[in-house]
Amino acid sequence: MTGRHALAALVAISWREIVKFTHQKGRLFSAIVRPTLWLIVFAAGFQNVFGVSIIPPYESYITYQEYVLPGLMGIVLLFNGMQSSLSMVYDREMGVMRLLLTAPLPRWYTLLCKLAAGTLLSVVQAYAFLVTAWLFGVTIPWSGWITILPALVLSGLMLGAIGLALSVHIRQLENFAGTMNFVIFPMFFVSSALYPLWKLEESGAVAVWRAAQVNPFTHAVELVRFAAYGQLNGMALAVVAGSTALFFLLAVVGYDPQRGMIARTRQAAA
Amino acid sequence: MVSREDALRLRGVSKNYGPVKALAGVDLTVRNGEFVVLLGPNGAGKSTLFQILSGLFVPDAGEVLVGGFDMRRDPISALKRLGIVFQQSTLDLELSVYANLMFHARLHGLPGSVARERIASEMERFGIAGLARETTRKLSGGNRRRVELARALIHRPSFLLMDEATVGLDPPSRRDLLAHVARLRDEGQVGLLWSTHLVDEASEADRVVVLHRGRVLFDGTPREMTAAAGEAEFGDAFMAMLASPPEAGAREPAGVAP
Numbered sequence: 001m002t003g004r005h006a007l008a009a010l011v012a013i014s015w016r017e018i019v020k021f022t023h024q025k026g027r028l029f030s031a032i033v034r035p036t037l038w039l040i041v042f043a044a045g046f047q048n049v050f051g052v053s054i055i056p057p058y059e060s061y062i063t064y065q066e067y068v069l070p071g072l073m074g075i076v077l078l079f080n081g082m083q084s085s086l087s088m089v090y091d092r093e094m095g096v097m098r099l100l101l102t103a104p105l106p107r108w109y110t111l112l113c114k115l116a117a118g119t120l121l122s123v124v125q126a127y128a129f130l131v132t133a134w135l136f137g138v139t140i141p142w143s144g145w146i147t148i149l150p151a152l153v154l155s156g157l158m159l160g161a162i163g164l165a166l167s168v169h170i171r172q173l174e175n176f177a178g179t180m181n182f183v184i185f186p187m188f189f190v191s192s193a194l195y196p197l198w199k200l201e202e203s204g205a206v207a208v209w210r211a212a213q214v215n216p217f218t219h220a221v222e223l224v225r226f227a228a229y230g231q232l233n234g235m236a237l238a239v240v241a242g243s244t245a246l247f248f249l250l251a252v253v254g255y256d257p258q259r260g261m262i263a264r265t266r267q268a269a270a
Numbered sequence: 271m272v273s274r275e276d277a278l279r280l281r282g283v284s285k286n287y288g289p290v291k292a293l294a295g296v297d298l299t300v301r302n303g304e305f306v307v308l309l310g311p312n313g314a315g316k317s318t319l320f321q322i323l324s325g326l327f328v329p330d331a332g333e334v335l336v337g338g339f340d341m342r343r344d345p346i347s348a349l350k351r352l353g354i355v356f357q358q359s360t361l362d363l364e365l366s367v368y369a370n371l372m373f374h375a376r377l378h379g380l381p382g383s384v385a386r387e388r389i390a391s392e393m394e395r396f397g398i399a400g401l402a403r404e405t406t407r408k409l410s411g412g413n414r415r416r417v418e419l420a421r422a423l424i425h426r427p428s429f430l431l432m433d434e435a436t437v438g439l440d441p442p443s444r445r446d447l448l449a450h451v452a453r454l455r456d457e458g459q460v461g462l463l464w465s466t467h468l469v470d471e472a473s474e475a476d477r478v479v480v481l482h483r484g485r486v487l488f489d490g491t492p493r494e495m496t497a498a499a500g501e502a503e504f505g506d507a508f509m510a511m512l513a514s515p516p517e518a519g520a521r522e523p524a525g526v527a528p
Contacts, residue, residue, distance in 0.1 A: 002379065004379060005378075008376040008380070008381075012373050012376030012377055013377075015373075016369075016373055019364075019369070024366055094362065094363065095356060095358045095360035095361075098324070098326065098360050099360045100373065100377070102352070102354055102378075103327060103349065103350055103377035104346045104347070104349040104350040104379075105377065106346065182404060185489070270464050
């Protein structure tokens, strides 16, 4: 595979994802409405219930809306990351997957192109939500609009990689909703997106607190939160980078005809 | 330029699903410019064989060479020389005909100008130039197949694999597709392997390979096959061959591990 071939394939796969995204008029709308409702309705209702003390990266008291903003950007990335898994399952059902897997490209590279395309859409949607939140008067420092970019990209890659790894095991589109209920909601609620983790510890929910600490989504949210205030959370960076590599590797193994689940499940079905 | 390597060479390809031998030591060669029909009833192992030929499955034993390149050791070079029309449609129904073709050209790394020129010439060849902007969802089954055939040729493969490509087509579309394939053979640039369970599709073939229970029962011209079976009609020869295969079937009783 030459560099030019690699670039052409990346352009082809990304372009197809973008075209399909623009065809699905409701997708961007729902991607924005979902977190906006959380921000405007949920956060407004709960801002007096949740008192947020001064914890890094914040240097002063902040409103609950400000606290929850990075978490809601996280959920935009989470939903779109899972959407990339849906796109893999859809491609498998429509037969396009065969075309992708018989293209003269290393399989890991084909998957990487899919991941990159999905992440691009994730980041665009996260910024669209940031603009919407700003219109409602909730925002981050202006410098943060730039410093969150690498954090959004890396978090988007991680959540997309989780989606890809899951897509190996989702056999049919009908199973997608169920799988998502067991992935999206636990990941979102058992994380630092909606409340600081010390709140969980303080309230005595030790098991949930521990789970939230090992939840990669918590670290994605913290990476974005710190980046929004021009700071780097080293621990979050390490967990997000490590999880991205791990889940991408799982996806590559899963799509390998010699070793992966694809081969095993086909054999079982034969 | 026609390569001196055979379009396809298979040696001793075997594949088991647990105790069931789907393929048992299959040898098969398709030379450049040759139109070979792979004939077999449902369950003969054709689908497994095609999954292996397209690199989607890995055989338990044996080797697959496409244009001289080993599918296991150098899959990228082998896949570059392989064009495939799958039994199930693999078009993106939301995209236009042109977008589907361009997607394929880019996956194969063709530079933009080459891709545009080849897409234009293949669409012309298959009479679908007027449909370039149509969404593929709106096309008839016959036209979808033409698009898929055009697409499979854009990267100039040396070997073209067509898996039950006429399934679901009405008789005129079927005849039309076969005529296109016969013309491709006459042009002599590409070796063709056409799988089917319909005997009448084998009459145009240079060679017929009969696959039954994972083994090659016969490999020769349609005329030789009729003579070997002692029948007057090709279809009768095929049925006679399946009824009394020259060798014992390859399928072992369930529960017997290989």
